[in-house]
Amino acid sequence: MSDTLTLPDGATVTIRPIRPTDAGIEQEFVARLSDRARRYRFLSGLKELTPAMLRRFIDVDFPQELALIATVPVEGRECEVAVARYAGGSAPGRVEFAVVVADDWQRKGIGRALLERLFAVAREQGFAMIEGLVLRENLGMLKLMDRMGFQRAARSGDPGVVYVSKALSPGETPTGAR
DSSP states (O other), X not given: OOXXXXXXXXXXXXXXXXXXXXXXXXXXXXXXXXXXHHHHHHSSOOOSOXXXXXXXXXXXXXXXXXXXXXXXXXXXXXXXXXXXXXXXXXXXTEEEEEEEEOGGGTTSSHHXXXXXXXXXXXXXXXXXXXXXXXXXXXXXXXXXXXXXXXXXXXXXXXXXXXXXXXXXXTTOOOOOOO
C-alpha cells in the first residue's frame, strides 16, 4: 500500500502505512513538531508521546484503525513529515480521523493527499462516516475540511472545538456534534 507523491516543488514523499518498527521516527516526528502543531493535533500541550501512546500509534489494528505516514529521505534514513490516522468513532460505522504535518512541510498538499488515501481505505473497509475535532483557531485545517466537503457543527460544552463530519458512502448524512 506504499505510494509516492510528487510535490509542486519537485520533492518526492513516500506515503505508507505505519509499522511497529517506526517507533523511532514517530517519536522523533512528534518531538520536532512546533508547540502549535502539537496543540492542533493533540488538542493539548503534549511535548512527547508517552510509551503507551507510542505503542498505540504504531501498533495499528487494521481494518478498525489505520495510520498512514509521509516520509522523505534525510541523510540516508527515512524521516517522517506527516501522519494521518483513523480509529473508532462516536458510533458504529464511524471513524474519527486525525492528521498533522510538520511545520516546514505544510501547505504543500501532503495533508490532503494523506486524508484522501485514508478516507478511501475507510470507505473500502465499510465505514460510512468520518468525523473529527478541530480547534476553532486552526483556520488552515477548517479551510481544508470545507474544501473536502465536511460539515461543521459546534461541539456542545466546548466553544473552542469544531466537530467536522463527512459521509463516506452515498446516502449517508453527516449529523451534528456529539
